[in-house]
Amino acid sequence: DVKVTQSSRYLVKRTGEKVFLECVQDMDHENMFWYRQDPGLGLRLIYFSYDVKMKEKGDIPEGYSVSREKKERFSLILESASTNQTSMYLCASSLRTSGRGTQYFGPGTRLTVL
Amino acid sequence: AQSVAQPEDQVNVAEGNPLTVKCTYSVSGNPYLFWYVQYPNRGLQFLLKYITGDNLVKGSYGFEAEFNKSQTSFHLKKPSALVSDSALYFCAVRDLVGQFYFGTGTSLTVIP
Numbered sequence: 001d002v003k004v005t006q007s008s009r010y011l012v013k014r015t016g017e018k019v020f021l022e023c024v025q026d027m028d029h030e031n032m033f034w035y036r037q038d039p040g041l042g043l044r045l046i047y048f049s050y051d052v053k054m055k056e057k058g059d060i061p062e063g064y065s066v067s068r069e070k071k072e073r074f075s076l077i078l079e080s081a082s083t084n085q086t087s088m089y090l091c092a093s094s095l096r097t098s099g100r101g102t103q104y105f106g107p108g109t110r111l112t113v114l
Numbered sequence: 115a116q117s118v119a120q121p122e123d124q125v126n127v128a129e130g131n132p133l134t135v136k137c138t139y140s141v142s143g144n145p146y147l148f149w150y151v152q153y154p155n156r157g158l159q160f161l162l163k164y165i166t167g168d169n170l171v172k173g174s175y176g177f178e179a180e181f182n183k184s185q186t187s188f189h190l191k192k193p194s195a196l197v198s199d200s201a202l203y204f205c206a207v208r209d210l211v212g213q214f215y216f217g218t219g220t221s222l223t224v225i226p
Contacts, residue, residue, distance in 0.1 A: 004157070031212045040123075042204065042218035043158075050212060058213075090157055096212055102148065103206075103214050105157035 003027070004106035006091050012112045019078040021109050023091030030096040032074035033103065034058075034066060037088040049074055050096060081113045116141045118205045120217035127195045128225050135190040135220045137205030146208040147188045149179055151201050152219075158204060164188060175199070195224045 007022035023032065031050050035043040035058075045058030047066040055066050063085060067075045074093075078085055089109045095101035118139045127133045139145055146165055150158040162173025169181045179190045190203060205217040 009155075033214070035216075040218065043216040045213070048213060092158075092214075094212055101208075101212060102160050102163060103208070104160065105150075107157045108155070110155070 004091060004093055004104050006089075006106040006109050008109050009107060010110050010112075012114065013078075013081050014114050015082060017078075017081050017113075019081050019111065019113075021076040021078075021089055021091075021111070023074045023076070023093075023106055024072055025074075025093040025104070026072065027093065027104070028071065029093035029101075029104075030071070031094045031101070031103075032068065033092040033094075034064075034074065034076045035090045035092065036060070036085075037090055037108075043090065046076065081111075083113050085111065086113045087111060116207045116209050116213075116215045118147075118207050118215060118217040120203075120205055120220045122220050123218070124221050124223070126223045126225060129197055130194050133192050133195040133199070133222065133224070135203050135205075135222060137188045137190065137217060139186050139188060139205075139207050141207055141209075143210070145181075145188075147179075147181065148206040148208065148214070149173065149177070149188075149190050150204045150206065150216075151175075152204065153201050161190070161203075197224045197226050200224045 004025045033048040034046040049068045065077045091106040092103045094103040148163045149161040164181045172178045
């Protein structure tokens, strides 16, 4: 089975702090994704990566950056956390196979910024 | 551009009755369509997908979905709902480079 793990299930940070969210997958997937989920808005893509050291902006990249130094690990960084970044953050991975690859999700990190 | 729409925020159904969660899509080219389920405070779990072939796709936990090209729909169905099916359901479409586009989700409540 594909396993996607996220470093924390719950996280509480203060405004202005730098926050790191880590995601690791064990199935050698090329593609990795970071989403945030908010009530009524569904999932919104922050960034995705289709290879090591490669990244693409999603729909809402402002205030976030990412790092992919190894194939299995994709990190989301909040440079200076703000209260409007309080949300559920979901990591996902998939094979690159054109159109067919299923996306597999981690359990999510619920971040609260005070 | 790819997009999906889930017209219902909330669906209520009595236990034992059939359920339907609606999804319509807009894609350029062949659609690759997915359904996911999310239980409280959990990530999304894959239910089923349509890539090609038979329009009726069977997935996990007794769910199935019907691809209808003329109506650009991919509705999720189950013949007999269980209380444990209560969850948030997301429809998604994938493009050729691997990016997914999710609907806003439908909250399903199965009433005992």
